[in-house]
Amino acid sequence: MNAADLPQNIVFSVSQITDLIKEILETSFRTITIEGEISNWRPSAAGHIYFTLKDNNAQIKAVIFRGAAMRLNFRPKDGDKVRCTGSLSVYAPQGNYQIIVNTMEIAGAGNILQMLEERKRKLAAEGLFDENRKKPLPPFPRTIGVVTSPTGAAIRDILNVTKRRNPGMNIIVLPAIVQGEGAAQTICKMIEIANFYQLCDVLIVGRGGGSLEDLLPFSEESVVRAVAASRIPTISAVGHEIDWALCDYSADRRAPTPSAAAEMAVPLLVDIKQDLADYKSSLYESIKQRTEKTRLLVRSFNPESLEVRFRNIQQPLLNRFAAAREALPQNLQDKIRDLRVRIAQSRTVLENASPQTIFDRGYSMVTDANGKVVRDATTVTVDDKLFITPAHGKITANVVQIE
Structure with a gap:
């Protein structure tokens, strides 16, 4: 029709x-x-x-x-x-x-996924997702900050888990719009406030489940950078296990759900008490053992045993001193004898190298009028005056013939 x-x-x-x-x-x-x-x-x-x-x-x-x-x-x-x-x-x-x-x-x-993948590659290239820049979560936080909607299911889940694990834990809710226009700006603002005033020891950033479009604010570049720049350790808890956002990669830890984020951030009070009890028991046992050991050690120190111990330490030292005193004169004599032998040897070497010793064996030194030693007959001429130095005295001569 x-x-x-x-x-x-x-x-x-x-x-x-x-x-x-x-x-x-x-x-x-x-x-x-x-x-x-x-x-x-x-x-x-x-x-x-x-x-x-x-x-x-x-x-x-x-x-x-x-x-x-x-x-x-x-x-x-x-x-x-x-x-x-x-x-x-x-x-x-x-x-x-x-x-x-x-x-x-x-x-x-899809267009959204393509856009997110391109943004992910860009931010990863800047090093925002590197593991070596991620901070560890504190083992004993006193205050947990939560950037999320104050009326959403995420904050209820976090409060329920926190109450069950550690009722004394402080929770600060930093209210933010988690979807739609203006969401990214408020999320960034709350992260900045938490860091500026140091409001907490761990910061959970997230929301409950939703469509891909609902979760987009947590993949905005400004939010990813704010999470990466946070000086407070951060946990990203966006949606359910199958959901993901880019702030999952820049956060120090990623939780599959807001409840799981609370499990990560809040230590079990019963575990803390048990650890403290174990430390107390271990410390008490250690002190007890050391006290008993010291008591037994002190008991062995009486005047008689102290004198014996002192004698046992003193006697070897006295024996070494007496032996050294007896050996000192002989050691000095041996040293003097060695020095005399070395001096005699050095004197013999010096005497053998002396020109006078050579002259005493019948050799003489001949010099010309300039005092230069004559080593070759061709360096003089007939009628040149020469000076001859034997072992004793000096002789002056004229050159009559050169051969």
């Missing part, structure tokens, strides 16, 4: 117009293929899967019944870009229309 064929003055009931729309849609689109991005992927206990297909300008609800879901050859998730084939259907009680999906295939990466 075409809308143009309807009388202009006809009045429909809600049921009638809904039935008419249902008939037109379901008969006109018995088989249709729609491409879009998955959002709010929600498997049910019965095996059916409900989700939304969307693009930049519109969205349509979708359902995959159990039989078709079992035939899927991949695991879809929020942000995946897929191509769904099925039929349009109208749900009259709520006036909604949806596509009943029979088959689904991957059509490419």
Whole structure:
């Protein structure tokens, strides 16, 4: 039926117009293929899967019944870009229309996931996700700070876990918008306030579960940088176990849920008490053993034993002193004798090297008028005056003949 064929003055009931729309849609689109991005992927206990297909300008609800879901050859998730084939259907009680999906295939990466992957690569290249810059969580924190919605399920879970593990732990809630416009700015502001005033020992940043779009503020670049720059150790607790955000990588620790974050941050009071009891027992036993050892040691120190001990220490020293005193004169004599021998040897070497000793053996030294030693006959001429030095005295001579 075409809308143009309807009388202009006809009045429909809600049921009638809904039935008419249902008939037109379901008969006109018995088989249709729609491409879009998955959002709010929600498997049910019965095996059916409900989700939304969307693009930049519109969205349509979708359902995959159990039989078709079992035939899927991949695991879809929020942000995946897929191509769904099925039929349009109208749900009259709520006036909604949806596509009943029979088959689904991957059509490419969704816009949101692609954007997040590009941002992740950029921030990782700057070193914001490096393990060596992550800080350890304090073993005994006194105050836990929580940046989240003050009315959300996340803070209730954290408070319940904290109360169960350690009722005396202080919790400071730094209220923030956790989705939608302005969320990233308030999250960053709360992190800055916590650090500026040093409000806590551990800072949990997170929220409960939600669609990929709901969790986007925790992947904003400003939030990732604020978490990385925090001087207070941080735990990222965004969504449920299958959810993720970029601040998970820049935080010092990542918790799969807000409850798990509280488990990480808050030590069990019973464990602390048991550790203290163990330390007390160990310290008491150590003191007891040392006291007993000292008591036994002191008991052995009486005047008689002290004198014996002193004599035992003194006598070897006295014996060594007496032996050294007796050996000293002989050692000095031996040293003097060795020095005399060395002096005599040195004197002999010096005497053998003396020119006078050479002259005494019959040799003489001949010099010219300039006092230069004559070593070669060709260096003088006839009538030159020469001076001859024998072992004793001096001789002056004239050169008569040169051979």
